[in-house]
Amino acid sequence: MRKHSAGERNGRAVIMAVASGKGGVGKTNISMNLAICLAAANQRVVLIDADLGLGNLDIMMNLNSRYNLWHVMTGRKSLQQITQIGPSGVEVICGGSGLEDMANLTPFQHNRLIHEFNCLQDRSDVILIDTGAGISQNVIGFCMAADQVLVVATPEPAAMTDAYAVIKVLAARQYPGRINLLVNMAASIEEGKKICRQIAQVASRFLAVPIYEAGILCRDQCLQAAVCLQQPVLTAYPNCLFSKGLKAISNRLINTAPAPTAGDGFFRKVVNWFF
Ligand SMILES: Nc1ncnc2c1ncn2[C@@H]1O[C@H](COP(=O)(O)OP(=O)(O)O)[C@@H](O)[C@H]1O
Ligand SMILES: [Mg+2]
Structure with a gap:
């Protein structure tokens, strides 16, 4: 994420992995609508569906993804x-089973893939990664390689403990990036803030990890209606509670984004993770 005007772009994209531990908390909807918000704010955005096996970004965005990363790797x-072009020019890449097959690549294919991804990183400002449920090796791998992680929780106890479990694993591995926390499906902003503060306080006390409180999204029937229409809520209902809340969160993330961490390329780290 960069605070820039069109034309003054340099450096590499900021990479943000969206994770939650628990499934069904709104990760995919948040990733796709956040991507659209960021694109509307003059960011060149790439959205990657890295929910291996259960990825459904293409269905939610009504895109026809005949090809995925597996076709690139082979x-x-x-x-x-x-790459498919979604609303507001967001570039969408579906992982398919491709990423799982990463371990079977020849060194030539391996290097070519890293090269292609590095080009992607050079020509975009933000890469958002929608990860799967759980805290498996590959979900944590994406998070560890990203500049920032956006952890999604809900007021449901299991979603709170699972979000905390993600933070705990990142803390144990000394994750150097910023951990942002978003509470979704709150009954009210007050309830969401309370949950957010609770998780942040426990993380600070027991894990000594600072948590950036990214914001609250309330439960909103417009989101469910948009999912049924196979449209991002931001395009179907741009003025609903969820859309307005997400725009505020997107602005906050842009305006407070730390510079990307230096060092080895994201995709080299991800690809190497699978070997
Ligand atoms: N803020 C919200 N208000 C109402 N329903 C929501 C909200 N967030 C998510 N949902 C519901 O949860 C479902 C699952 O969302 P999804 O983004 O697919 O979750 P995940 O990717 O975490 O599994 C959506 O189809 C929607 O019906
Ligand atoms: Mg999902």
């Missing part, structure tokens, strides 16, 4: 060819 398509 040399049938280039990254550019599998």
Whole structure:
């Protein structure tokens, strides 16, 4: 994320992984609508569906994803060819089962993939990664390699403890990036803030990890209606509670974004993770 005007772009994209531990907390809806918000704020955004096996971003965005990363890795398509353009010019890449097959690549394919991804990183401002449920090796791998993680919790106890479990694993691995916390499906902003503060306080006390409180999204029937229409809520109902809340969160994330952490490329780290 960069605070820039069009034309003055340099450096590499900021990478943010969206994770939650528990499934069904709104990760995919948040990723896709956040991507649209960021694109509307003049950011070049790439959205990657990295929910291996259960990815449904293409269905939610009503995109026709015949090809995915597997086709790139087997040399049938280039990254550019599998990239689809969603609302507001968001570039969408579906992982399919491709990422799981990463371990079977030849060194040539491996290097080519890293090269293609590095090009992607050079020509965008933000890369958002929608990860799967759980705290498996690959979910944590994406988080560890990203500049920032957006942890999504809800007021449901299981979602709170699972969000905390993600933070705990990141803390145990000394994650150097910023951990942002978002509470979704709150009955009210007050309830959401209370939950957010509780998780942040426990993380600070027991894990000594600072948590950036990114914001609250309330339960909103417009979101469910948009999901049924296979449209992002931000395009279907731009003025509903959820859309307005997400715009505020997006602005906050842009305006407070730390510079990307230096060091090895994100995709090299991710690809190496699978070897
Ligand atoms: N703020 C919200 N208000 C109402 N329903 C929500 C909200 N957030 C998520 N949902 C519901 O939860 C479902 C699952 O969301 P999804 O983004 O697919 O979650 P995940 O990717 O975490 O599994 C959505 O289809 C929607 O019906
Ligand atoms: Mg999902």
